[in-house]
Amino acid sequence: MDTETFDQFLEQLERYVRERLIPAEKQVIADDKIPDEIVAEMKEMGLFGLTVPEDFGGAGLNTTQYAKVVKAMSYAAPAYRSIFSINVGMFNSAIKNGGTDAQKAKWWPRIAEGAIACFGLTEPGSGSDSAAMATTARPDPDGNGWILNGTKRYITNAPHAEVALIMARTEKDALPKNAHVSAFIVPMDTPGVSTGSPDEKMGQSGSHISDIMLDDVHVPGEALLGGETGKGFRFAMMSLDNGRISVGAASTGYARRALDSAIKYANERQAFGEPIANFQLIQQMLSESWTEIYAAEAMMADVTARVDRGENTVKHAAAFKVFASEMCGRVVDRVVQIYGGAGYLAEYDAERFFRDARIYRIYEGTTQILQLQIAKHMLREYAAGV
Template identity: 85%
Template sequence: MIQSGMDPELFEQFIDQLERYVRERLIPAEREVIENDSIPAPILTEMREMGLFGLTVPEEYGGAGLNTSQYARVVRTMAYAAPAFRSIFSINVGMFNSAIKNGATEAQKAEWWPRIAGGEIACFGLTEPGSGSDSAAMQTTAKPDPGGNGWILNGTKRYITNAPQAKVGLIMARTEKEALPKNAHVSAFIVPMDAPGVSVGSADKKMGQSGAQIADIILEDVHVPGDALLGGETGKGFVFAMKSLDNGRISVGAASTGYARRALDSALRYATERKAFGEPIANFQLIQQMLAESETEIYAAECMMADVTARADRGENILRKAAAFKVFASEMCGRVVDRVVQIYGGAGYLAEYDAERFFRDARIYRIYEGTTQILQLQIAKHMLRDFAAGV
């Protein structure tokens, strides 16, 4: 199925407006975000009014109806500013919306799409204290409610992005001890975060990405109605989650690419202003080498993003390529910010300069939505499977 998305001319106008907003509004607000570890309420209101929380929701449900290529460009544009600004809406337009699109009933779409398009913040509950990529180790359970047609959920989810602000969570839970086919024991539930029995832990202290809050979600005898089961069918939760993660990995890859560009622009400016031996350090060839290597790698990531998102819009299976893009872009961003610290020299180690923050912020990109190592295993597994099948 081909995703047409927003009218191209209108979308380019939107991107131009967004770029100005990032530079004129978001970047000046970064210090406040860092000091308070939260996004200012007025900016959240502005983001809702701009429609950022419903970018990929169909127009008939109140969203902008962007296709994957357009969505990734918005993420890359927003990621030029502090990561918190992308993080707050990324679950809505990425994993949560993807799961609703791929697996929800018509009634669930009618209820939740307008709500998230209107700015209700969503979270995605897969990871647990003892399980992340390994769904077989999942401990959260959903058992039929003996008093009705609903379910009772118990368990803990860990490192959940936006949990402190979320109004709704897509929670993965075990509905069977084990089941075939593989992972059919996991189902997905749409859970309002104000449901009795749902509690959220204190926001975790992190290495970087100030303002992008994560926390535990604790579920204690949480009663949800039967229509909270995504798609109305058990055993599909892990499938929905994995399809959603393709979208999430594109988001992280796009964010890595946008933030690497921000860091490189900063280094370029510093190298032309900072003088040593009577001339700008930008004149030194080994500084130029680091700048050129960074530009080359960012361009490669931009090309990967354009390719994988175009394939997604054509309806192709992008599991392997989305994983490859996320791996390359996140590792690339890590290399770029490391070079940026080196270009800044001693100043790059000081908190008063941006290079130190770029270095800390970028580190998580190689971990969440699938670590580099897990994704490398996944890529290789699918390569070997396709080879054996003669594909």
């Protein structure tokens, strides 16, 4: 999308967030569900196909533009981002990086129209440790397809997704590294696919996660992403870079919302005959929060520009996600402190901000796993003389 058109779209989106999505947050929280009419509006706006090429019905956004959209959407309740971000940041990225022409032609138009996708990597016994993956895909003896068995856990959008990208073990051993994992495009209405009840969570009402159970699920040969075994993990990791940028952008947008709320509250709340915004230690918390959000915004601009230039951004995407998610945690903690006793009450937004933000430091790679990943890349670069 050209810059002028995108700027107009972003301006309209920011207005939609403030005038439509934020006023509906109480209903989303009460019902633990985004209203159907809002989901329909989001599909009509093209949010489910932001990065799908225009020739296939999408908006064709680059990564810089996509991150700006995520940040704008994340000023409202996190559920609004969750319902479309898997489509755009992970499923579509995997199709783009590893899909065959036939898979792109089949799935890109559906995603652009609003088919909801999910991403099946994590399992009860494995997350970042792909060597422990237990889900299997074995060749179908009656044809050229595959039979999948296993369980995936904590899968965002699973309860209402129409399609899943499932990582499964196609070889017993993990040599060469991660070559035992392949990726499969699995429609959720395929016989043998079922989901558990949505998990009850600490926060992020309206965003649903659940297990996916695969019981002798037969898929055709064309379901194998890229048409080759042993490349699924690489495709997954490449798409996780986009997912981590999405979480970083979401953390940054939500931190901005929390800070704006704290500024408003600090100017309205009176103590000792004046607004608490006049107190220097309140000002310190506000200024520290603004400074950290600014730093995250600068990181976002840098890493997305690198992606759009075609650079390897594994380390940079991980660093942005780590900093932004940890930053958001610090900001919402300060916001609760600024609200004081009111910050501990569900009646006020600060309590919800605190609960909602906690997951950002966990999914798409915990802070600790990503710190290890960053360090490994640093050491490899040192050894290579980079």
